[in-house]
Amino acid sequence: MENLDLNRLPKHIAIIMDGNGRWAQEKGQDRLYGHYHGVISVRKVVEAATEIGIEYLTLYAFSTENWDRPEAEVTGLMVLFVDTIAKEVPDLHKNNIKLRFIGDLDMLPPAAKKALADATEQTANNTGLTLIIALSYSSRWEIVQATQKLALAVQNGALQPDQITEAVFAAALTTSDFPDPALMIRTSGEHRISNFLLYQMAYAELYFTDTRWPDFRKEHLVNALLDYQSRERRFGKTSAQVQTND
Ligand code: FPP
Numbered sequence: 001m002e003n004l005d006l007n008r009l010p011k012h013i014a015i016i017m018d019g020n021g022r023w024a025q026e027k028g029q030d031r032l033y034g035h036y037h038g039v040i041s042v043r044k045v046v047e048a049a050t051e052i053g054i055e056y057l058t059l060y061a062f063s064t065e066n067w068d069r070p071e072a073e074v075t076g077l078m079v080l081f082v083d084t085i086a087k088e089v090p091d092l093h094k095n096n097i098k099l100r101f102i103g104d105l106d107m108l109p110p111a112a113k114k115a116l117a118d119a120t121e122q123t124a125n126n127t128g129l130t131l132i133i134a135l136s137y138s139s140r141w142e143i144v145q146a147t148q149k150l151a152l153a154v155q156n157g158a159l160q161p162d163q164i165t166e167a168v169f170a171a172a173l174t175t176s177d178f179p180d181p182a183l184m185i186r187t188s189g190e191h192r193i194s195n196f197l198l199y200q201m202a203y204a205e206l207y208f209t210d211t212r213w214p215d216f217r218k219e220h221l222v223n224a225l226l227d228y229q230s231r232e233r234r235f236g237k238t239s240a241q242v243q244t245n246d
Contacts, residue, residue, distance in 0.1 A: 001222050004052070008229050010182030012056035013049065014197055014204070017041070019188025019212030032076040037214035039084050048218035049129055050095060052225070056130045056178050060196050064104060064138035078108070081135065082115045089119045096128030102174040103137030104145075132178065139198035146172035175200055183228045185221075187213045205231055 017038055024034030042059060049057045062077060085099075092099060101116045108116070116135070149172045153159035159168075170176065180200045186192070189210045193201065207224045209216075234242050 001052075004222060004225055005229055006053060009053060009225065010205075010228060011054075012058070012179050012181045012183075013054055013224075014058040014060070014181035014184045014201070015045070016060045016184070016186040016190075016194065016196055017213040017216075018186055018190055020214055022188065023212040023214045031073055032080075034212075034214055035077060035080055039080065041213055041216045042084075043088070044217050045221055046092075046097070046129070046131060048221050050097065051218075052221075054129060056132065056181075058102075058132040058134060058175075058178075058181060058197070060134045060137065062103070062135045062137070063195060064107075064136055064141050065195070067107065067136070078112055082112050085115050085119050089122060092119075092131065093123050093126065096126045097123060098126040098128070098130045099123045100130060100132045100177070101135055102132060102142075103135045104141055105136060107136045130178065132175075134196070137174075138195040140195055142174055143199060170199070173199060180204065182233075183207060183224065185209070185224050187211050187216055187220075203233070203235055205233065 020034030020038040021031040022034070023037065024031050027033070045059075046057065061081065066077075067074060089099070099119045099122075101120060105113055105116060146169060150159065150164055150169070154161055154164075175197070180202070181197060181204045184193070184197070184201055184204045185207045187209055189208070191208050193206075197204075205228050207227055209220060209224070211220050232239060232242060
């Protein structure tokens, strides 16, 4: 932790929390047991991100594709989301954390939708860490719905096609209120982005670790940040140009 340069932190970290199922199966347990332990890691990582001074943290909790998992796992996850959110909101609020949710939330059961809306409203005026939970989210879904929104605006005459700039497109995405992630972490040994923030991660540094999500703790986050700080972010420029800019 003392080796971290607090002036060079990524403003926004996105995490694919992978490996709950394998972690549980390795222990001879049900997959849901892994998800319950994954919640402990969520808590630890949110605490650490707050302490370190990260401004935005996005967690990929449930993808559009995850709806195709066995029904018992999907139902169990929905119950876990609603219970965890209801239980954690008072503490998140006390710690000045703002909760936001991105994804096709209309797919969620009514009780879950209500819990998310309440949590968002309750923490809306907080000014600390913005914790974004991606639920029923997929990047292709998001890009298609943004395109539909813009096409409708063109059809209505509110927008000309040549007015669709990168900024206008980004504003039609569910992440319009947040900066692009500068660092993406994926746990559990998979080296993929899997339909997560594809448009937003154009220049994100990607960090992969073999650690399963239920084992992920502050020290793993700090290691990812140290790795991030050892890299040179050039955004398509030359090394010399970037160093002059510094
Ligand atoms: C991926 O592991 C994990 C998920 C699909 C669910 C993640 C959910 C949590 C950690 C709970 C978070 C709760 C809140 C409120 C944010 P996997 O099941 O794909 O694992 P595997 O690849 O080993 O099978």
